[in-house]
Amino acid sequence: MCLVTTIGIIGCGWLGLPLAKALIKEEFTVYGSTTSDSTYTTLTESNIHPCKLLIDDKHRITCSDPDIFSSDIIIITLPFKRSFSEPQDYVLQLKALLSTIEERNRCHSVLFTSSTSIYPLNNGIVTEDTPIEPKNPRQQALLDVEQYLLSLSSIDTCILRCGGMYGNDRHIGNFLSGKKVKGNGQEPVNLIHLYDLIGIITLIVKRPIKNSIYNLVSTDHPSKSDLYHFHCIKNGISPPTFTDTSCASFKIVSNHKILQSYSYSLKYPTPLAVYS
Template sequence: MKISIIGFGWLGKPLAEKLLAKGYQVQGSATSEDKVAKLNQDGLDTVLFNLNPHPEGLGFQSIFDTDVLIINVPPRTKSAAPTFHPEQIKYLKELAKLGNVPKIIYISATSVYPDQNQVARESDKLTKGSTGNPALFEAERILGQDKTYDLTIVRFGGLLGVDRIPGRYFSGKEQVVGDSPVNYIHRDDAVDLMIWIIEKGLWNETYNGVAPLHPKRKEVYEKNAADLGFDPPVSYQEPDKNPWKEISADKILATGFNFTMSNPLDFWYQK
């Protein structure tokens, strides 16, 4: 089976490496010539491909000659207009249809759910007015409309682990939100979840990709600081001051998927 990954980055590269180890044929893309050269040196078949939002690159048509296309293109929500990512996805969809791609996994995020003191599930009815992330909501809609391929959407929570340590981002900070539940997934589990979807044939579904346990932010930040030897936050905001959401992992668990790290308090990190 041929699998293409658009975005050999922090998540895409270890996913490619595990797929290769399992015997799949893998190709992917990076956004600069330096990254392409380094990834090819590392043994990953990589082409230059950018979406600005129109396609740019060299030889990228080959990544659409595949059995499964994984779209791992994080939206630039802080640096670009809300319309930028949906435009990227429009071009990707056309390229996928031209290449007769049969199956697509789109990596979305749990930010599509609004923060409104709720347990959020895949069955929740989202609208343009209610979503927490209009760019991702529109991208999901575009891919799901008039499709010629099987499509599964994975809404990942906070992708953490390895060198991404949540407590470090808030070390020494004041008035940090500490009372809301976290919605995290370790990178190792995120990789395994995508492989699980492919190997179990879980198509035309939407899954939340989050660890099933949701400790409070304060618990995670304090444990990170104690375990890894940096300062915890200086102070926290008053409880119940901010809206929150807890993302349900029930649907992916019902398929038989097992999380290696079901509790974000037990994530492993590089010191």
Template structure:
């Protein structure tokens, strides 16, 4: 297997630095932004940008009603569809679409179904689907890749999203824990909040650097499993971590009440054991200086 071209759907907080790193590694990279102007700017970083808005009726700024969802009954023009497929039909595809399930629960699945229609039957060497450890219930036990369960309405949708791609493409689902890094400092998450639950509950976080490193590892590895978790090995308590994170920014410390939360502990070791991947940031406390 030799992957030379990579297309990234969603060049945002994670996708853009990923694309930049893959360019440095010698891949030919294309990447999507919702707005055409933003997509054109990706060229400055050596990324072939293309506009892809999966729920805008005026698709790609063409003034066309082209959602292409089955229930709308409107199809893309053949020319525009060919243009999009040319951008998406690379050796490898990274699907990085934020779920936003709380606001519009089923819009996420609609977007992914539309994307899948554009992927068509292209012979990808690898599809990497970015998912989340929200698929795991809180049981007090370490959660490995086989422990996902539809324990809530949102987790049910997340599992449905993963299942859209796993059977039909050579797909690897990469489940991220809580994301932190530049412009996403955890000190702001709970600063100043009062009487929070779960002071002793462990945190499950991963740094942007390791997210980028893991995708790079998946692209360069010959044989991989269908699913991997990504979570730093260290799991300090919510009390210790968020107090230090707020103090790191000189913000008001959060306070915790006596309400107990059942722990959720994400085991992110499978990717290290199988592929030799090494976390650059093993402890969330050590990540604070890199946010």
């Protein structure tokens, strides 16, 4: 087991950048990748070792500072872009990235931010042990990436299935304000605040990483109707209109495993509250 002193974050976007800043405060040496000139400058100003990392349409990688791949732990926060013409493009990009990590990484530890959208709408509770039977190409792509990561004998992987993310400049009231939404609004939500995402990941990197999967969501799951009405009224904007009388299919994602494993206390256990 390596002593963890360096962390590489592939994708310093909405989650990756504040995570990198938080890890700097924990006295880790942090490398961060971006495709943006402005973010590159921000990384430099934040004492994060910056690199430009590009993956072209043939899944070839160009990186201005390959030392990022030699970090003790690598955190992959690359989002599943809706602009992908084929969802499998995401799988091929991640496989190319992981091949490079395998070649250079010394301690072979990876955190990957997946999504709770991988779970079926079973109208009940889902846990990390719930069988995944993909119903659409996006679910299939996420499952393919997760299974590929867990199959790599040279890499210990922690997969984080994150709920819908809010906080910072993502205001819940703005998500659906004034829109017409299918369903009667009684289906529960599965969200997680940025503060708790960063808090949990910071705990994880301080312990040895073994192949594992965790759900990252709030403990409470208010209905869409209650949630958006609360935040829209607080922000003085129009709540959404729910168009049907019947409840849409749903799932309730359990966070019991992560809270128990790391003795973590959520700052925002419910999204039905005022937050910063």
